[in-house]
Amino acid sequence: MNTTVFEQYESEVRSYCRKFPEVFVSSKGAYILGESGKEYLDFFCGAGALNYGHNHPYVKQKAVEYLMNDGIIHALDMYTVAKREFLETFEEKILKPRGLNYKVQFPGPTGTNAVEAALKLARKVKGRRTVMGLMGCFHGMTLGTLALTTERDARAGAGVSLNDVVHVPAPYMFPELDTIDYVDQILSDDHSGVDHPAAFILETVQAEGGIEVFSVDFLKRLRALCDKHDMLLIVDDIQVGCGRTGTFFSFERAGIQPDIVTLSKSIGGLGLPMALTLFRPELDIWSPGEHNGTFRGNQIAFVAAKAAVEVMTNEKLDANVRENEAVLRDGLQAIASVDERLTVRGIGYMWGIDCSKIPVDGFARRVICKCFENGLIVELAGRKDCVVKLMPPLIADKATLEKGMAILETSLKACLAEL
Numbered sequence: 001m002n003t004t005v006f007e008q009y010e011s012e013v014r015s016y017c018r019k020f021p022e023v024f025v026s027s028k029g030a031y032i033l034g035e036s037g038k039e040y041l042d043f044f045c046g047a048g049a050l051n052y053g054h055n056h057p058y059v060k061q062k063a064v065e066y067l068m069n070d071g072i073i074h075a076l077d078m079y080t081v082a083k084r085e086f087l088e089t090f091e092e093k094i095l096k097p098r099g100l101n102y103k104v105q106f107p108g109p110t111g112t113n114a115v116e117a118a119l120k121l122a123r124k125v126k127g128r129r130t131v132m133g134l135m136g137c138f139h140g141m142t143l144g145t146l147a148l149t150t151e152r153d154a155r156a157g158a159g160v161s162l163n164d165v166v167h168v169p170a171p172y173m174f175p176e177l178d179t180i181d182y183v184d185q186i187l188s189d190d191h192s193g194v195d196h197p198a199a200f201i202l203e204t205v206q207a208e209g210g211i212e213v214f215s216v217d218f219l220k221r222l223r224a225l226c227d228k229h230d231m232l233l234i235v236d237d238i239q240v241g242c243g244r245t246g247t248f249f250s251f252e253r254a255g256i257q258p259d260i261v262t263l264s265k266s267i268g269g270l271g272l273p274m275a276l277t278l279f280r281p282e283l284d285i286w287s288p289g290e291h292n293g294t295f296r297g298n299q300i301a302f303v304a305a306k307a308a309v310e311v312m313t314n315e316k317l318d319a320n321v322r323e324n325e326a327v328l329r330d331g332l333q334a335i336a337s338v339d340e341r342l343t344v345r346g347i348g349y350m351w352g353i354d355c356s357k358i359p360v361d362g363f364a365r366r367v368i369c370k371c372f373e374n375g376l377i378v379e380l381a382g383r384k385d386c387v388v389k390l391m392p393p394l395i396a397d398k399a400t401l402e403k404g405m406a407i408l409e410t411s412l413k414a415c416l417a418e419l
């Protein structure tokens, strides 16, 4: 395996390649092929950017046809057929059936761009400085979003102060503390010292935070709390949207409507860079060009995104996720039952095995490395990287899920045996 050029020239900032030491060549469905000739089952899916699997044939065909027909590749934010067709399909197949009325902003190609736009808009609409978020959250790595992201090492990289945010404990942190009551009280108390925030932002499932699923009750009460205190509710659906939890938007299970929603990762269909910031029409107080940029809509991503929305609805991938959720849950619980210190959390096609009670630094990392050796790609999440995170592609059937879990079981048992 020749990795010399990467090690010599690519910045030390590179990260995933250290956990998954292989040079990848091609991919199809749930599998990715290495230059070494080894095939890996991919239960990481580009950190959630490949919900439809690698090179989904229909999505790829549409993108290839577009390229071969000399479709527009770059157009700033000018009108194009590709953008029109994406917007029409997104409205017809995703927003309308869910009774959602959102304006769509193309804030730049990545997730953090979508969150930056959401934060800027919320502050502008409310004329307030701060945004409230939950401890354990991850919202991106650019300065505005990094101010919210809680991981200490990531924050340390900022080199400037990270301001204008208020973090409150996530519900799982202090079982005796009711987070909603706490926020209600500090916002009602004229001596709490906490400024009135413009918005409250959250992931309905904290992904990087360790697969922490917030309850329907918590989400409903948070919606009501935002109304009571005149804060906008921003749901960051970048990692857990696009069907990952069993519905297109992760907040659907709570029957709530956020004021602003951020989407990225799998919205680009094939793994192409694309992000959306959605908001209630009355919040659209941007003036033309106020949040401008060169890459405000990747045209091939529009084509792939339209095709992916068609796949999602025609192949009923969300229903597939709901149907197979129990396969993952029961399978992982059975695997974790080998050691009472392991716990399992998750929803839909997003699960974690929490190894924090195993008193060995880096135990979860050993497990994912062993999985990789055995042909399965899974990732780490959570405090001190103590959670093994599984995100199979939504196209994965029962047999594929079971195959991945069998590799995980062998790998986990081998790591436990080495303790």
Ligand SMILES: Cc1ncc(COP(=O)(O)O)c(C=O)c1O
Residues within 6 Å of the ligand: 047, 110, 111, 112, 113, 115, 138, 139, 140, 141, 203, 207, 208, 236, 237, 238, 239, 240, 264, 265
């Ligand atoms: C919930 C959430 N928000 C924002 C981001 C940032 O997205 P990106 O890495 O595309 O900037 C991520 C990335 O993992 C995420 O999981």
